[in-house]
Every structure is written in structure tokens, then in C-alpha cells.
Amino acid sequence: MxxxxxxxxxxxxxxxxxxxxxxxxxxxxxxxxxxxxxxxxxxxxxxxxxxxxxxxxxxxxxxxxxxxxxxxxxxxxxxxxxxxxxxxxxxxxxxxxxxxxxxxxxxxxxxxxxxxxxxxxxxxxxxxxxxxxxxxxxxxxxxxxxxxxxxxxxxxxxxxLTRDETIPSFLPDEDFEIGKGKTLGEGTDMLVVTTGSTTYRVAEVIKQMEDVSIAHQHFPTLKPFDKELLIEGARKVRQVVTVEEHYKRGGLGSIVSEILSESLPRKIYRIGVPDNFFGCGTDKELLEATGLSVEAIRKSLIDLSLCKKQF
Missing domain, CATH: 3.40.50.970 (Thiamin diphosphate (ThDP)-binding fold, Pyr/PP domains)
Structure with a gap:
């Protein structure tokens, strides 16, 4: 619920x-x-x-x-x-x-x-x-x-905070430590990094991905950022993907790119809002228009796992 x-x-x-x-x-x-x-x-x-x-x-x-x-x-x-x-x-x-x-x-x-x-x-x-x-x-x-x-x-x-009222309490019931991220799932092919309300949508996508081994990290604190957890997760995979309800530039994807470029270079693909303004619409319409609906994220991850997209 x-x-x-x-x-x-x-x-x-x-x-x-x-x-x-x-x-x-x-x-x-x-x-x-x-x-x-x-x-x-x-x-x-x-x-x-x-x-x-x-x-x-x-x-x-x-x-x-x-x-x-x-x-x-x-x-x-x-x-x-x-x-x-x-x-x-x-x-x-x-x-x-x-x-x-x-x-x-x-x-x-x-x-x-x-x-x-x-x-x-x-x-x-x-x-x-x-x-x-x-x-x-x-x-x-x-x-x-x-x-x-x-x-x-x-x-x-x-x-x-998000206005989205479709999200259940799905995260582990544990104390919150400022500056610490959470590993929600282990995998060897791809690491998906999320924050905020996008984490739930990505968790639902990963449940549908049967042929790809996906690790999932959630970072509720964006500053200070848990660099150690990110680097630890990135070491185990070939690809790193960030997903966020924010412009691609300057958000979670940029933070992850900066950290890994200095400490552990990896190919990174950023899924986020395109560099544009968007009009009125329902939640569903806006998520679909920006590639952030569950189905759109799933398609992007499938494409990446099949190497159809180049970094």
C-alpha cells in the first residue's frame, strides 16, 4: 500500500x-x-x-x-x-x-x-x-x-521531497545515517544508481529484468555522498547507470561521473530529464515524455545490456 x-x-x-x-x-x-x-x-x-x-x-x-x-x-x-x-x-x-x-x-x-x-x-x-x-x-x-x-x-x-503518492514503504526499515547510501541488490553486469522517488521505479524495473544481473544502489544523501559504497559497487560491474527525476546535467549522474572519473573510471550512462522545459500533464504523461516511466527505464536498461547504446 x-x-x-x-x-x-x-x-x-x-x-x-x-x-x-x-x-x-x-x-x-x-x-x-x-x-x-x-x-x-x-x-x-x-x-x-x-x-x-x-x-x-x-x-x-x-x-x-x-x-x-x-x-x-x-x-x-x-x-x-x-x-x-x-x-x-x-x-x-x-x-x-x-x-x-x-x-x-x-x-x-x-x-x-x-x-x-x-x-x-x-x-x-x-x-x-x-x-x-x-x-x-x-x-x-x-x-x-x-x-x-x-x-x-x-x-x-x-x-x-516528492509529491508522488504511489510509492509504498519498500526500503529497509533501518536508522538513517546522513552521508550513507544503501545497497538494495547485488549484481555483476550493471550497477544502477538512484536517489529519491526514482529508486522505487527502478526497483520495480529490476524485478522484470530476468536475463541481466543488476546491482542497485540508493543514495538518499546526495551531499555528502557515500563515495566508498559507489566505488565498491562499480568495481564489480561493466556498466554504471544513473537514473533520476532531475536534469541529466548537474544531478546524480554528474556526481557519480565526477567521483568515478577520479577514482575508478567506468562507462556511465545517465537516464534523466532531457535539456528542455515540459508542459502540463499527468504524472504518467510526464514520466513517459521524459523516459522515466517504468517501461521507458526498462527499455533503456535492456538496450544497454544488449550494447545497443554506446557511451
């Missing part, structure tokens, strides 16, 4: 706010969509409505952090990471304040809102900022575990 990532996010943040008076939720007037309204309903004193003013919201969060609070700032990923980028860098990252930034509705699946709401460059943006930790959990249970780890770890962090 699928469990909504955004529902669990709202419930867990409300729980943290009840348990810790330092935790405050700052809302960019999107609480009904992001589920930040859970805090407003359950512990109103911990909820601050900032309106559609992302730059101001991040500035207020920095001020709150400077006097001992732990603000969690939430908006749609594309608005938070681009409209407030200067404030994130100057007021949060350069000061190294304990501000948690939450980018909801990341990637393509933003409820038929179109290209203005798609967030396909936020990994590239946030992983280049010094002092910033970047986390993209794969399911609702991992989201809760990641939030617990974020709460007990001081420093600026970006949490990338």
Missing part, C-alpha cells in the same frame, strides 16, 4: 515540534499542499505563516536560528531554491546556521502545474553550496528517519 511522503512529512514535523520547542515551521502559503498545515492544526505556536515571500521567509529563518531555534522552511522546491537562493547562500550557508530547508513537489510530478513548478535543477543548485547537506529520501518511512537525523544534526540542510 502506498504511503504519502508529504503526509508523513507533516505528521513527523508536528511530532518534532511538540517534543522540541526549538522546532518551528515556516510556511510559504502552501501548507495545504506540502502538509505543513499539520503543524498549524496540532501545535499552532510552532507554526509561522510567512506568505508568498520566500526570500523574506529564509531571512526570518536565519534570524530565528541565530537565537537558538531550529526553523524548518517549506515551500515548493522550485520556488525555494531559486527565488531565495541569495538568502540561502548568504544568510544560511555562509553563517552555517541550523536551518532546515524543505523542497516539496520536487521534480516533474507537481499535479499538472507545468514548467513553472517543475524543479529539475535543485540538486545541481543545492549540492554546490558549501556547508549544505542535501537529502532525497526514497519513501515515506525513509523520510521520517531522515527528518529525525536532520533534527539531531546541527547545520543547514535541504530535504528534497
Amino acid at each position: 502506498s504511503i504519502s511522503v508529504r503526509d508523513q512529512f507533516g505528521k513527523q514535523l508536528a511530532k518534532l515540534a511538540k517534543e522540541d520547542s526549538r522546532v518551528l515551521a515556516l510556511d510559504g502559503d502552501l501548507g495545504n499542499s506540502t502538509r505543513l498545515d499539520s503543524i498549524e492544526k496540532e501545535t499552532a505556536d510552532s507554526f509561522l505563516q510567512m506568505g508568498i515571500a520566500e526570500q523574506n521567509m529564509v531571512g526570518v529563518a536565519a534570524g530565528l536560528a541565530s537565537v537558538g531555534f531550529q526553523p524548518w522552511v517549506c515551500s515548493f522546491a522550485t520556488f525555494l531554491t531559486k527565488r531565495a537562493l541569495d538568502q540561502i547562500i548568504v544568510s544560511v550557508a555562509q553563517t552555517n546556521f541550523d536551518v532546515k530547508l524543505v523542497g516539496s513537489y520536487s521534480g516533474l510530478l507537481t499535479s499538472n502545474t507545468g514548467k513553472t513548478h517543475h524543479s529539475l535543477d535543485d540538486i545541481a543548485i543545492m549540492t554546490t553550496i558549501p556547508n549544505m547537506t542535501v537529502i532525497a529520501p526514497g519513501d515515506a518511512r525513509e523520510t521520517v528517519a531522515a527528518m529525525k537525523a536532520m533534527h539531531r544534526t546541527v547545520g543547514p540542510m535541504y530535504l528534497r
Whole structure:
């Protein structure tokens, strides 16, 4: 059964706010969509409505952090990471304040809102900022575990969340350690590397791949990245493939390419969103249009296993 990532996010943040008076939720007037309204309903004193003013919201969060609070700032990923980028860098990252930034509705699946709401460059943006930790959990249970780890770890962090509500809690039920990846399956022909909501789709694809031995690694932390696990997995295979709901350039594929080019050169094929803007559409339509549906990913992996695509 699928469990909504955004529902669990709202419930867990409300729980943290009840348990810790330092935790405050700052809302960019999107609480009904992001589920930040859970805090407003359950512990109103911990909820601050900032309106559609992302730059101001991040500035207020920095001020709150400077006097001992732990603000969690939430908006749609594309608005938070681009409209407030200067404030994130100057007021949060350069000061190294304990501000948690939450980018909801990341990637393509933003409820038929179109290209203005798609967030396909936020990994590239946030992983280049010094002092910033970047986390993209794969399911609702991992989201809760990641939030617990974020709460007990001081420093600026970006949490990338999906709106996709078709994902069950499928990942191993274990504690979340910031900076550590997970091996979900072993194989000898190909290593597929994923992050965030794409991990579930790829796991479903691998179940259908009978004639190819595929290893699967999931990296819920994109910065700092678990280089050791990646290199260990890449040593055992002939091909490395990355799959992500983000532009190919600057995201997971770029991170993996950089690491392996320096430490263990391997042929790498990147499956991600093409260098283009995409219009309105259902989740299914958008995933098919960008080659990220289960069937499209399966076809790409089959083609690669048959050496029909060249690196």
C-alpha cells in the first residue's frame, strides 16, 4: 500500500515540534499542499505563516536560528531554491546556521502545474553550496528517519521531497545515517544508481529484468555522498547507470561521473530529464515524455545490456 511522503512529512514535523520547542515551521502559503498545515492544526505556536515571500521567509529563518531555534522552511522546491537562493547562500550557508530547508513537489510530478513548478535543477543548485547537506529520501518511512537525523544534526540542510503518492514503504526499515547510501541488490553486469522517488521505479524495473544481473544502489544523501559504497559497487560491474527525476546535467549522474572519473573510471550512462522545459500533464504523461516511466527505464536498461547504446 502506498504511503504519502508529504503526509508523513507533516505528521513527523508536528511530532518534532511538540517534543522540541526549538522546532518551528515556516510556511510559504502552501501548507495545504506540502502538509505543513499539520503543524498549524496540532501545535499552532510552532507554526509561522510567512506568505508568498520566500526570500523574506529564509531571512526570518536565519534570524530565528541565530537565537537558538531550529526553523524548518517549506515551500515548493522550485520556488525555494531559486527565488531565495541569495538568502540561502548568504544568510544560511555562509553563517552555517541550523536551518532546515524543505523542497516539496520536487521534480516533474507537481499535479499538472507545468514548467513553472517543475524543479529539475535543485540538486545541481543545492549540492554546490558549501556547508549544505542535501537529502532525497526514497519513501515515506525513509523520510521520517531522515527528518529525525536532520533534527539531531546541527547545520543547514535541504530535504528534497516528492509529491508522488504511489510509492509504498519498500526500503529497509533501518536508522538513517546522513552521508550513507544503501545497497538494495547485488549484481555483476550493471550497477544502477538512484536517489529519491526514482529508486522505487527502478526497483520495480529490476524485478522484470530476468536475463541481466543488476546491482542497485540508493543514495538518499546526495551531499555528502557515500563515495566508498559507489566505488565498491562499480568495481564489480561493466556498466554504471544513473537514473533520476532531475536534469541529466548537474544531478546524480554528474556526481557519480565526477567521483568515478577520479577514482575508478567506468562507462556511465545517465537516464534523466532531457535539456528542455515540459508542459502540463499527468504524472504518467510526464514520466513517459521524459523516459522515466517504468517501461521507458526498462527499455533503456535492456538496450544497454544488449550494447545497443554506446557511451
